[in-house]
Amino acid sequence: MHLPDGFLDAKTAVVTAAVAAVGLGAALRQLRRELPPRRVPLLGLGAAFVFAAQMVNFPVASGTSGHLVGGALVAALLGLPAAVVVVSTVVIAQCFLFADGGVTALGANIFNMAMVAPVTGLLVYRAVQRIIPGLRGQIAALAFAGWCSAVVAAVVCAGQLAWSGTVAWSVAFPAMAAIHMLIGLGEGAISALVFYAVARTRPDIVGSTPAGGLRGIVGYGLLAALGVALFVAPFACAWPDGLEAVAAKLGFARQGASSTAAWLADYKLPGIASGGLATAVAGAAGALIAFVLALLLSRLLVRAPVEVGAKTEADS
Amino acid sequence: MRPLLEITNLDYDYPDGTRALREVSFAVAPGECVGLLGPNGSGKSTLLLHLNGILPEKAVSPGAVRINGEIISARNLEAVRRQVGLLFQDPDDQLFGSTVEEDVAFGPSQLGLASDAVTERVRRALARVGLANHARRPPHHLSQGEKRRACLAGVLACEPALLALDEPTSGLDPRGRREFKTLLQELAGTKLIATHDLELVVELCPRSIVLDGGRIVADGPTTELLNNEALMLAHGLERPHILRHLHPHRSVADEPQPDAGEKLPGLS
Amino acid sequence: MSRPALASERTPAGLKLGLALVLAVGTALAPTAWWWWHSAVAALLLASVFIYRIRIRPLLAKLLWFSPFVAGAALASALQGPASPGWRAVAQRGGLCLLIMLVLGATTSFSAQLAVLRRMRVPALLVTTLALMYRYLQVLSDEAQRMHRARACRTFVPSRGRTWMVSGEIVGRLFIRASERAERIYLAMAARGWR
Numbered sequence: 001m002h003l004p005d006g007f008l009d010a011k012t013a014v015v016t017a018a019v020a021a022v023g024l025g026a027a028l029r030q031l032r033r034e035l036p037p038r039r040v041p042l043l044g045l046g047a048a049f050v051f052a053a054q055m056v057n058f059p060v061a062s063g064t065s066g067h068l069v070g071g072a073l074v075a076a077l078l079g080l081p082a083a084v085v086v087v088s089t090v091v092i093a094q095c096f097l098f099a100d101g102g103v104t105a106l107g108a109n110i111f112n113m114a115m116v117a118p119v120t121g122l123l124v125y126r127a128v129q130r131i132i133p134g135l136r137g138q139i140a141a142l143a144f145a146g147w148c149s150a151v152v153a154a155v156v157c158a159g160q161l162a163w164s165g166t167v168a169w170s171v172a173f174p175a176m177a178a179i180h181m182l183i184g185l186g187e188g189a190i191s192a193l194v195f196y197a198v199a200r201t202r203p204d205i206v207g208s209t210p211a212g213g214l215r216g217i218v219g220y221g222l223l224a225a226l227g228v229a230l231f232v233a234p235f236a237c238a239w240p241d242g243l244e245a246v247a248a249k250l251g252f253a254r255q256g257a258s259s260t261a262a263w264l265a266d267y268k269l270p271g272i273a274s275g276g277l278a279t280a281v282a283g284a285a286g287a288l289i290a291f292v293l294a295l296l297l298s299r300l301l302v303r304a305p306v307e308v309g310a311k312t313e314a315d316s
Numbered sequence: 317m318r319p320l321l322e323i324t325n326l327d328y329d330y331p332d333g334t335r336a337l338r339e340v341s342f343a344v345a346p347g348e349c350v351g352l353l354g355p356n357g358s359g360k361s362t363l364l365l366h367l368n369g370i371l372p373e374k375a376v377s378p379g380a381v382r383i384n385g386e387i388i389s390a391r392n393l394e395a396v397r398r399q400v401g402l403l404f405q406d407p408d409d410q411l412f413g414s415t416v417e418e419d420v421a422f423g424p425s426q427l428g429l430a431s432d433a434v435t436e437r438v439r440r441a442l443a444r445v446g447l448a449n450h451a452r453r454p455p456h457h458l459s460q461g462e463k464r465r466a467c468l469a470g471v472l473a474c475e476p477a478l479l480a481l482d483e484p485t486s487g488l489d490p491r492g493r494r495e496f497k498t499l500l501q502e503l504a505g506t507k508l509i510a511t512h513d514l515e516l517v518v519e520l521c522p523r524s525i526v527l528d529g530g531r532i533v534a535d536g537p538t539t540e541l542l543n544n545e546a547l548m549l550a551h552g553l554e555r556p557h558i559l560r561h562l563h564p565h566r567s568v569a570d571e572p573q574p575d576a577g578e579k580l581p582g583l584s
Numbered sequence: 585m586s587r588p589a590l591a592s593e594r595t596p597a598g599l600k601l602g603l604a605l606v607l608a609v610g611t612a613l614a615p616t617a618w619w620w621w622h623s624a625v626a627a628l629l630l631a632s633v634f635i636y637r638i639r640i641r642p643l644l645a646k647l648l649w650f651s652p653f654v655a656g657a658a659l660a661s662a663l664q665g666p667a668s669p670g671w672r673a674v675a676q677r678g679g680l681c682l683l684i685m686l687v688l689g690a691t692t693s694f695s696a697q698l699a700v701l702r703r704m705r706v707p708a709l710l711v712t713t714l715a716l717m718y719r720y721l722q723v724l725s726d727e728a729q730r731m732h733r734a735r736a737c738r739t740f741v742p743s744r745g746r747t748w749m750v751s752g753e754i755v756g757r758l759f760i761r762a763s764e765r766a767e768r769i770y771l772a773m774a775a776r777g778w779r
Contacts, residue, residue: 049758
């Protein structure tokens with residue numbers, strides 16, 4: 001999801017940079033006030049950890065493999081402001097050290113990966129954790145949070161591409177959403193497995209996560225929402241006829257279905273008239289599947305809730 | 317002479333309640349070089365962390381540790397840290413700067429010195445440990461021995477009165493170990509060396525303290541302690557080979573030749 | 585190990601960083617019609633590759649890595665028809681900017697870049713975090729690799745589910761080690777007078 005240079009126009013680059021700077025500045029200020037000196041080195045080590053973790057491969061199929069992206073996991077382990085700073089550091093270093101992601105896209109990349117992803121992740125994590133208690137709940141919550149963070153960040157990214165006029169919303173949105181609904185499954189599963197491993201050996205680390213309170217999350221939540229409103233909302237109302245327009249332009253409409261267009265069209269459930277509704281239903285179905293898989297994973301990992309979860313359960 | 321370091325009845329428990337130190341009392345006179353021996357987990361590292369007030373965390377120490385006659389407290393913590401230089405066990409933990417130079421400058425700049433003074437101290441410290449040509453290198457490009465010497469430079473740049481070294485020779489190859497030992501031998505000043513390297517203690521420290529289970533079980537002339545086979549075995553240590561070839565009442569530190577250890581090759 | 589200063593080390597880091605940022609932003613945002621700007625940047629890059637004697641192979645490898653994005657842009661603009669700015673413009677801009685950052689990386693060490701940031705009063709907490717990340721990147725990835733090898737030595741019947749569990753465990757252990765090391769680094773910093 002690292003946008004390179006040349007994919008965003010001036011207005012999008014400036015706006016994303018401004019929003020990212022505000023968010024990062026707020027997180028740094030909050031940490032400077034609240035973070036005990038003892039935990040300051042953990043920010044740098046956390047960022048190095050994300051880098052090193054991305055080198056560990058998770059095989060998917062026939063030679064391809066995935067790896068952790070980390071927004072939701074870091075937010076769950078270190079708390080939200082720390083996650084914003086840690087993942088921003090990673091994104092900045094990827095840009096300047098490895099030329100992964102462009103300079104003009106730095107603001108967008110920071111916003112998507114270091115703000116939208118952890119904020120979404122943590123909100124979902126806290127919400128699900130409230131419903132399901134214990135370590136099993138934490139695992140399921142994080143697996144689902146990982147999925148949600150990947151999908152929401154991808155949708156915001158698609159919005160930025162569309163806003164720049166690089167890729168039309170009707171193309172960018174379904175493609176990015178569909179791909180990240182798959183990638184998100186991996187992200188969720190990896191986050192949950194890692195969290196489980198940490199919880200088993202060092203329950204104190206998992207238990208001692210600075211909660212930051214709901215008030216702290218709300219500020220960042222508003223910022224992320226602002227971004228979503230900026231980049232996604234303008235298209236959300238116009239998109240039902242977007243695909244048809246593309247299809248008509250390319251001449252697919254008369255021929256019926258052709259490879260890519262057919263795949264994109266299939267993304268909407270057949271039999272539902274309105275395009276907007278179809279997209280909503282498809283999204284909800286994807287979320288439901290991801291949630292059920294998250295639950296299954298948590299059941300698989302934590303067989304008896306009492307065995308390992310006893311201490312954590314008492315904490316939460 | 318007033319002792320540089322004086323510890324009286326020091327007790328400490330880890331936050332989780334495990335006993336770490338019990339009734340530890342000893343004193344170190346200026347210029348002395350003392351070995352601190354004991355099996356893993358005997359409390360050596362924990363003891364060293366007390367010397368410059370890192371432990372106990374809440375700095376409400378019962379006044380058990382005195383540096384130059386002053387009890388360590390929250391108020392004089394800075395002054396104390398100026399006097400005690402701590403060399404940690406893993407050089408990677410201690411070398412956190414992006415370049416050697418920057419890392420060595422960390423301590424002096426925390427002291428609030430002017431930038432010329434800092435540069436001068438960095439230059440002197442690096443020359444002292446033989447790394448003058450490595451100033452600009454990033455720490456991860458150094459060999460293990462060079463890393464250790466860079467750490468020492470970082471400590472020396474603060475110009476401490478007491479050097480407290482935690483396992484200074486662990487993880488070094490024979491040459492690195494020999495170089496570091498020579499370096500320590502040449503350094504004037506008071507030293508407290510926690511180590512498993514018994515031959516190092518024999519060569520550097522006329523006096524040793526044995527710690528086990530958080531208590532001091534022996535304190536005396538190194539050769540005498542190390543020759544006491546029963547004592548050594550009881551506390552997870554062993555009598556070093558080098559001592560089998562020495563007169564029991566002379567320490568190697570008194571021997572005319574500095575490299576006694578290497579002149580006795582292949583013995584068992 | 586004293587060596588003569590390279591040509592790239594004689595140019596001040598601040599100048600290189602500033603120039604790279606200006607060039608990259610300019611290139612990414614310049615209209616496609618400004619062909620003279622793009623040619624000037626390309627010429628400057630070529631010149632610096634020769635002056636600073638940068639190795640060509642890594643640059644090319646990285647450009648190759650960039651190609652999926654270009655392919656994606658090409659596909660997207662094919663779907664959109666003539667209204668879009670076109671994949672050629674995207675490829676041209678993106679490729680040039682990528683080269684600018686690669687040349688910057690090859691001529692300016694990351695710690696020199698950090699020193700520039702520090703001078704420019706970027707928040708200290710962010711610079712410290714960047715510096716510590718850079719310092720321990722290698723240490724942690726070595727640890728990850730060692731753990732991976734140790735596990736591989738004892739893996740006899742590889743299965744995908746098992747591998748995922750094991751990889752998850754490795755990453756989890758990596759986090760624990762990172763936080764323990766952070767604790768020890770804090771002690772080392774405190775020992776040298778840091779508050």
